[in-house]
Structures are given as C-alpha cells and as structure tokens.
Amino acid sequence: MAFFQLLLSGISVGCIYALIALGFVLIYKATETVNFAQGELMMLGAFVGLALMQVAQLPFLVSVVLAIAAMAAFGVLLERVVIRPILGQPQFTIVMLTIGIGYMARGLVTMVPGYGSDTHALPVPYKGQTWNLGGLVFSVEQVVVIVVTMLLCLLLYLMFSRSRVGIAMQASSQNQLAAYYMGIPVKRLNGMVWGLSAAVAAIAGLLLAPMTFVHVNMGFIGLKAFPAAVVGGFGSLPGAIVGGLVIGVVETLAGAYLPEGFKDIAAYVVVLVMLVVKPNGLFGGAMRKKV
Amino acid sequence: VRFIFKTNYAQDIRIVKHGGQAFWYGLLMVALLVAPWLVGDYWLTQLAFILIYSIAGLGLMVLAGFTGLASLGHAAFLGVGAYTQAFLLGIGWPFLLSLSCAAALSAAVGVIVGLPALRVKGIYLAIATQAFGFIVEEVLARWESVTGGNSGRNVPGVQIFGFEIGSGEGFYYVCLAICVLCTLGVLNLMRSGTGRAFVAIRDSEISAQSMGIAIAQYKTLAFAISAALTGLAGALYAHKLRFISPDQFGALQSIELLLLVVVGGLGSIHGAFLGAIFLIAMPQLISLSKDFLPAAIGQASGLQGFVYGLVLVGIVLFEPMGMYGRWLKIRTFFQLFPFYRKGMFKRQKSFTKSERLK
Numbered sequence: 001m002a003f004f005q006l007l008l009s010g011i012s013v014g015c016i017y018a019l020i021a022l023g024f025v026l027i028y029k030a031t032e033t034v035n036f037a038q039g040e041l042m043m044l045g046a047f048v049g050l051a052l053m054q055v056a057q058l059p060f061l062v063s064v065v066l067a068i069a070a071m072a073a074f075g076v077l078l079e080r081v082v083i084r085p086i087l088g089q090p091q092f093t094i095v096m097l098t099i100g101i102g103y104m105a106r107g108l109v110t111m112v113p114g115y116g117s118d119t120h121a122l123p124v125p126y127k128g129q130t131w132n133l134g135g136l137v138f139s140v141e142q143v144v145v146i147v148v149t150m151l152l153c154l155l156l157y158l159m160f161s162r163s164r165v166g167i168a169m170q171a172s173s174q175n176q177l178a179a180y181y182m183g184i185p186v187k188r189l190n191g192m193v194w195g196l197s198a199a200v201a202a203i204a205g206l207l208l209a210p211m212t213f214v215h216v217n218m219g220f221i222g223l224k225a226f227p228a229a230v231v232g233g234f235g236s237l238p239g240a241i242v243g244g245l246v247i248g249v250v251e252t253l254a255g256a257y258l259p260e261g262f263k264d265i266a267a268y269v270v271v272l273v274m275l276v277v278k279p280n281g282l283f284g285g286a287m288r289k290k291v
Numbered sequence: 292v293r294f295i296f297k298t299n300y301a302q303d304i305r306i307v308k309h310g311g312q313a314f315w316y317g318l319l320m321v322a323l324l325v326a327p328w329l330v331g332d333y334w335l336t337q338l339a340f341i342l343i344y345s346i347a348g349l350g351l352m353v354l355a356g357f358t359g360l361a362s363l364g365h366a367a368f369l370g371v372g373a374y375t376q377a378f379l380l381g382i383g384w385p386f387l388l389s390l391s392c393a394a395a396l397s398a399a400v401g402v403i404v405g406l407p408a409l410r411v412k413g414i415y416l417a418i419a420t421q422a423f424g425f426i427v428e429e430v431l432a433r434w435e436s437v438t439g440g441n442s443g444r445n446v447p448g449v450q451i452f453g454f455e456i457g458s459g460e461g462f463y464y465v466c467l468a469i470c471v472l473c474t475l476g477v478l479n480l481m482r483s484g485t486g487r488a489f490v491a492i493r494d495s496e497i498s499a500q501s502m503g504i505a506i507a508q509y510k511t512l513a514f515a516i517s518a519a520l521t522g523l524a525g526a527l528y529a530h531k532l533r534f535i536s537p538d539q540f541g542a543l544q545s546i547e548l549l550l551l552v553v554v555g556g557l558g559s560i561h562g563a564f565l566g567a568i569f570l571i572a573m574p575q576l577i578s579l580s581k582d583f584l585p586a587a588i589g590q591a592s593g594l595q596g597f598v599y600g601l602v603l604v605g606i607v608l609f610e611p612m613g614m615y616g617r618w619l620k621i622r623t624f625f626q627l628f629p630f631y632r633k634g635m636f637k638r639q640k641s642f643t644k645s646e647r648l649k
Contacts, residue, residue: 034414085608091413092361096553097607099546103600110593117593216593223425223542226418234414265429268422272407275419279411 001135006252012142012211014248015149019204020225021232021240022156023197029173029235030193033083033094037102038201039222044105045071045202046209046218050120060125068202075198079191087190102219109216117216122209145207152203153241160237169193224251227271233281242282246270304482306475323467327460335463336531337575341567342466343527346473348551348563350520353477355549356558357486358513359493360408363417364424365548367404368397368518370431370540372525374438377446377535386451390526397522398515400427405514409507412496424545431537443536446529466527473520477560480516489513493558521548550599554606556613565614573598612636 023038035041048070052063082101086093110117121127129140160166172179172186180186205218212218228247232239247267255263274281297303307313327335347369354360372393379389407419431438438444449456449465456462480486488509491499500506529535547570555566577595610616616636624631 028414082604082608089611092355093607093611095361095414095417096549097604099549100600100603100607103596103603105600107593107595107597107600111597220542223421227422230415230418261429261433265426268425271422272419272426275407275411275415279407279415 002256004136006256007249008136008138009142010249010252011245012145012248013252014228014245015145016204016208016211016221016244017225017228017247018241018244019149019152019200019207020222021228021244022152022237023200023204024225024229025232025234025237025240026193026197026200028229029237030169031083031087031190033091034098034234035194035197036095036098036222037105038197038225039219040102040105041071041075041198041201041219042205042208042222043109043214043216043219044074044205045198046122046205046214047109048202049206049209050122050214053123054120060123064206067206068199071202072195072199076191076195078198079194083194084187084190106216106219119213119215122206122214124210127210141210145211148203148207149241152200156237165189165192224267227267227274230271231274231281233283236281236283239281239283306478306482320471327463332459335460337571339463339466339531341564341571342463342470343524343531344551344567344570345564346470346527347521347524347548348555348567349473349477349560350517350524351548351552352557352560352563353480353489353520354513354517355552356562357481357493358489358510358517360412360510360513361417361549362420362517362545363542363549364404364420364422364427364545365517365521366540366542366544367424367427368401368521369525369528369544369548370427370537371400371518372397372522373446373529373535373540374431375522376526376529377444378437380447381444386449386456390523393526394519394523397525398519400522401514401516401518402511404518405511408510408514421542421545424542428537428541431540438537441537443534446533446535448533449530462530466531469523469527473523474560477520481560485509485512550603552613554602554613556615559612559615561618562613562615565618569602569614573602 020038020042023041024035027033027035027038045067049063049067052058052066053060056063058066078101082097083094086097124141126140126144131138131140131143158166160170168179168184169189169192171182172184172189176186208218208221224247225244228243229240230243231246232241232243247270250270251263251266254266258266295309307316322329323338326338330338347365350368351362351365354362354365375393375396376389379392380386384392404420404423408416411419432441434440449462451465456465481489488499488504491502491504492506492509492513496506525540532539551566551570552562553566554569555564556562574595577598581594606613612619620636623635
C-alpha cells in the first residue's frame with residue numbers, strides 16, 4: 001500500500017514537471033529555441049493568480065482564468081519584444097537571453113514591497129481535503145493536478161490534430177521555410193506558441209501553488225523539468241508528459257527507498273544515463289545534420 | 292590610423308601585434324604590480340577576486356567561446372578545485388603541489404563530463420553539464436569526511452617554500468602570477484594547431500571533421516583544459532574566501548560564470564577579463580547607487596538580479612560580441628578614422644536551420 005501511495009504522489013509531482021516540460025517542448029518544437037525562463041513564467045503565473053485572489057478579491061475560478069489569460073498575453077508580448085529580433089541567431093544566444101529574462105523576472109518580483117520576498121499560501125477552495133479510497137489516501141490537491149493535466153493534454157492533442165491553427169503550428173515546426181512558402185504566417189504562429197507555452201506555465205504554477213507555496217524561487221523547479229523534457233525527447237509532446245511522469249515517480253521512489261540525498265539528484269542521474277544511452281530520448285527522432 | 296604590413300606568418304601569429312600594444316599592456320602590468328601601494332586593502336581584495344574570476348572565465352572561454360560547447364555546470368569544476376585544494380592542504384601537502392593536483396583532478400573530472408559531449412550537442416549538452424553540476428554539488432554536500440558537508444570547511448593559509456603568504460598583498464601577487472601564466476598559456480594555445488582546431492569545431496563541426504580534425508579527441512581536450520583552468524581558479528577562490536561550503540558552487544554560480552563570458556564577449560580573451568570586472572564591479576556600483584535611488588527601489592533585495600538580467604538581455608539583443616565587441620567597434624572607428632561604416636559589424640540574419648533534420 002505504501003508503494004502505491006508513493007506512486008500516487010510521484011505521479012502528481014510528475015504531472016507538474018510534465019506541464020513545465022510541455023512548455024519547453026512547445027517552444028522548442030515551434031521555434032527550435034529553448035526557454036530557460038519557463039520556471040519563472042510559472043512563478044509569475046502563480047503570483048498573478050495570488051494577486052488577483054488576495055488583492056483584487058476575485059473569486060477563485062475567475063482569477064484562475066484571468067491569470068492564465070494574462071500570462072498568455074505576456075508570452076506573446078515577450079516573443080514580440082525580445083525573441084523575434086534575434087531569431088536566426090545561434091541557439092546559445094537565445095538560451096542566454098531567456099536566462100536573463102528569468103533573472104529579471106525574479107528580481108522584479110522580489111522588489112515588489114511586502115509581497116515578493118515572502119512565501120504565500122494560495123487560497124484554493126480544495127485545500128487540505130482528502131479522500132479515503134480502499135486504504136489509499138487521495139489528497140484532493142494531487143487529484144486536481146492529475147485531472148487537470150490529463151484534460152490539458154487532451155485539449156492540446158485535439159488542438160494540434162484537428163484545428164487549423166494547430167496543424168499550421170505542426171507544419172511550421174517541421175520546416176519553417178516551407179511553411180512560410182505555403183502561406184502560413186510563421187511569425188504570428190511563433191508568437192502564439194509562446195503565448196500558449198506561457199499559459200501552460202501559468203496553469204502549472206497555479207496547480208503547484210497549493211502543494212508547495214508561492215514564492216520567488218518556485219521557478220527553480222523548472223530546472224527539474226529539463227530532465228523531463230530530455231528523457232521524453234525534446235521535440236515530442238507525449239514525450240514531455242511521459243518524461244515528467246518518469247522523473248516524478250523515480251524521484252519520489254528514490255526519496256523513499258534510497259539514502260538521503262538521492263532524491264535531489266535522481267532526476268539528473270536519470271537524464272545523464274538517458275543522454276549516454278539514448279540521446280534522443282524515448283520519443284525523439286533521429287537527428288543527423290546533412291551537409 | 293595604424294597600418295600593419297604583414298610579410299610573414301610568424302608576424303601574423305605574434306602575440307604582441309605592434310608597439311602600441313606592448314606599451315599599453317606593459318603599462319597595465321606595471322599598474323597591477325604597484326597596485327598594493329596605490330589602493331587600499333578592500334580594493335586589493337576586489338582586484339584579487341577579479342583575477343580569480345578571470346582565470347575561471349578563461350577556462351569557460353576556451354570551452355564556450357572557442358570550442359562552442361556551452362556548459363551550464365562549470366561551478367562544479369570550481370568546486371572540485373576548491374575542495375581538492377582544501378583537502379590536500381589539510382593533510383599537509385605543500386601549496387604548489389596541491390594546486391597542480393587541484394587542476395589535474397578538475398581536468399580528469401572534465402574528461403568524464405566531456406564524454407556525453409561526444410554524443411550530444413547544443414541544448415542537450417547544456418542540460419547534461421547542468422545535471423552534472425547538480426550531482427557534484429550534492430556529492431560535495433554529502434561526502435562529509437572530506438568536504439565537511441553543508442556546514443562547510445576552513446581552508447588553511449598559503450605557504451610557499453616555508454614562507455607564510457597570508458591573504459593580503461602576498462596572495463594578490465600569487466593570483467597575479469598565476470593569472471598572467473594562464474593568460475599567456477591560453478594565448479599560446481589559441482595560436483597553436485590545437486586552438487585552431489577548437490575554433491574550427493566551433494564554426495562547423497562537419498567541415499572540421501572533413502579537414503581531418505579528430506572531433507572526439509579535441510572536444511575532450513577542450514573540456515580537460517577548461518576544467519583545469521577553472522579548477523585552478525577554484526583553488527585560489529578557496530584560499531581567498533578562507534571558508535568554503537557546497538552552496539557556493541551551485542547552479543547560480545555556473546550561470547554567473549556563463550554571464551561573465553557572455554557579457555565580456557564570447558570568443559575573445561579580453562572578454563574573460565572584462566566580464567570578470569563586470570561581475571565584481573556590478574554589486575559595488577549597485578550598492579553605491581543605492582543612495583541616489585528612491586528607497587523603494589534602492590533597498591529592494593532583488594535589484595542586483597534584475598540588473599544582471601537587464602544587462603544580459605541588453606548585451607544579447609544589442610551587442611552580441613559583448614563588452615569586447617563594443618571596444619572593438621570604438622577602436623576600429625579610430626583606427627580607420629574617416630572610413631568607419633555603420634554596417635561593418637552587422638550581424639548576418641539567417642533562417643533558423645533545424646538541428647533535427649529528417
């Protein structure tokens with residue numbers, strides 16, 4: 001029983017990793033750049049939600065929707081203002097740029113007086129409730145995380161396979177130049193992908209907030225989502241979900257059964273093994289540059 | 292306007308290009324040598340930190356700037372060097388011997404980290420090195436019999452051939468000597484065949500390979516050299532601080548080192564020094580400016596991180612060659628005086644070339 005209990009909490013943590021990894025992968029697939037500020041976007045989303053609930057006193061659902069919408073707009077803005085001018089530069093440039101954005105986001109939030117430097121609890125209606133089901137204790141927070149992640153995956157799947165925008169995004173991610181010649185507005189799509197990814201990050205932040213707390217450094221969890229994205233194969237959406245779950249479960253089990261200290265590095269050990277054994281990840285395609 | 296007419300190859304690869312350079316670098320050397328008499332203890336300490344960070348920056352520059360392999364885990368090498376030095380001095384080894392051991396052990400660790408670099412590149416390599424950095428930090432925190440764990444450990448003072456060096460002026464000269472040696476070493480490396488191979492790998496791996504450069508060998512070598520230099524810097528860093536704990540060698544330190552080379556200017560040796568000056572001087576400037584800013588901004592704890600981020604974003608957007616690139620433009624302007632054109636350093640735009648070709 002204890003094992004299944006651990007598995008459950010591992011899966012719910014894994015879902016958070018998966019959601020952040022999903023944000024990485026969305027951007028990577030579409031624009032072939034890696035957003036190191038994804039964790040900070042998540043932190044911003046949680047703070048926006050908190051501000052809407054506590055300062056503006058809006059009801060829970062309204063503020064969640066508003067926070068997600070605000071972050072989506074922020075993502076579009078970010079792409080337009082800083083990412084688009086350096087499109088076509090080496091990957092490393094954009095990595096440094098997003099690291100800089102992460103620094104700025106953390107610094108700005110810390111500078112908000114009375115709010116930024118403290119930890120806050122997000123007042124969600126389902127806080128602290130548990131269900132008892134055949135010896136397993138389901139905390140509602142964990143169940144909400146898992147259910148929302150599943151719904152979001154379904155939604156994204158439908159979007160990418162059925163909607164016009166989604167198919168255009170797929171085309172542009174496979175070959176930007178060809179997509180551009182086909183009349184797909186690649187630049188606008190890139191902006192939308194950043195918006196989508198920021199929205200996913202905001203959802204992850206709002207889901208994570210009841211389990212941990214809202215604070216400036218909660219974005220560092222994004223560093224563990226990298227291994228998730230790599231394990232799944234950086235360019236694959238299902239891979240991000242599976243990778244997140246693998247990392248979450250391995251980490252939780254390592255925390256329970258291995259000596260102290262292994263919990264914190266389990267994710268990194270997994271990713272190093274993965275990179276040595278199968279660098280393209282579980283779902284990644286072969287990559288070989290042709291001349 | 293200066294015009295150098297090169298007539299043979301030896302002249303082309305000379306370290307000192309012309310008399311002006313000899314004069315200015317000589318002047319800089321003299322200024323650094325007499326610095327202990329000119330500035331106070333506090334600024335001497337800052338100067339020593341700049342020298343130490345410059346060595347680490349040179350290390351990362353060899354890897355990221357010249358070989359084109361981005362590392363997000365370089366603080367790990369700094370940590371390995373620092374702890375090796377502390378441990379070996381603790382069991383009574385002499386300073387210079389343990390210093391070389393610190394560099395050698397870091398190089399060995401660098402070779403191990405370089406192994407995944409043979410199979411992965413780009414963003415995957417960055418993540419692999421970052422993962423490695425986390426693991427080393429955790430090992431440093433848990434291996435208590437050697438490292439003292441999270442409570443940290445003290446580092447004994449420097450003794451060379453029985454002379455007590457202390458941590459003030461004497462140690463400054465030790466740093467200066469090592470820094471000058473490292474700089475000359477890297478300068479020589481970059482004009483040798485090995486250095487040329489590194490640059491060729493950076494510019495195009497495939498064309499380097501087709502020119503007969505053994506990619507795996509040179510990448511491993513680049514990792515080893517880079518790690519050795521960073522380990523050396525780590526050993527000096529440990530001495531300077533006198534007290535080390537694992538959290539000084541975490542992910543943030545790695546990112547700061549990367550910030551150093553990017554702000555200074557990727558692919559230039561000057562960049563390592565300019566970046567180190569930036570990294571050390573920035574907190575000072577911020578604390579000086581606090582008196583002039585309104586209290587709500589000046590006293591906020593996030594100001595430093597915000598400024599770092601702002602500078603990084605600004606550099607990437609407007610000056611991709613970093614501070615050295617800016618200096619290069621100014622210098623070119625005066626060298627070519629009436630003939631400088633605006634587009635001389637213009638970046639070439641290109642379509643994003645996919646790394647995952649089908």
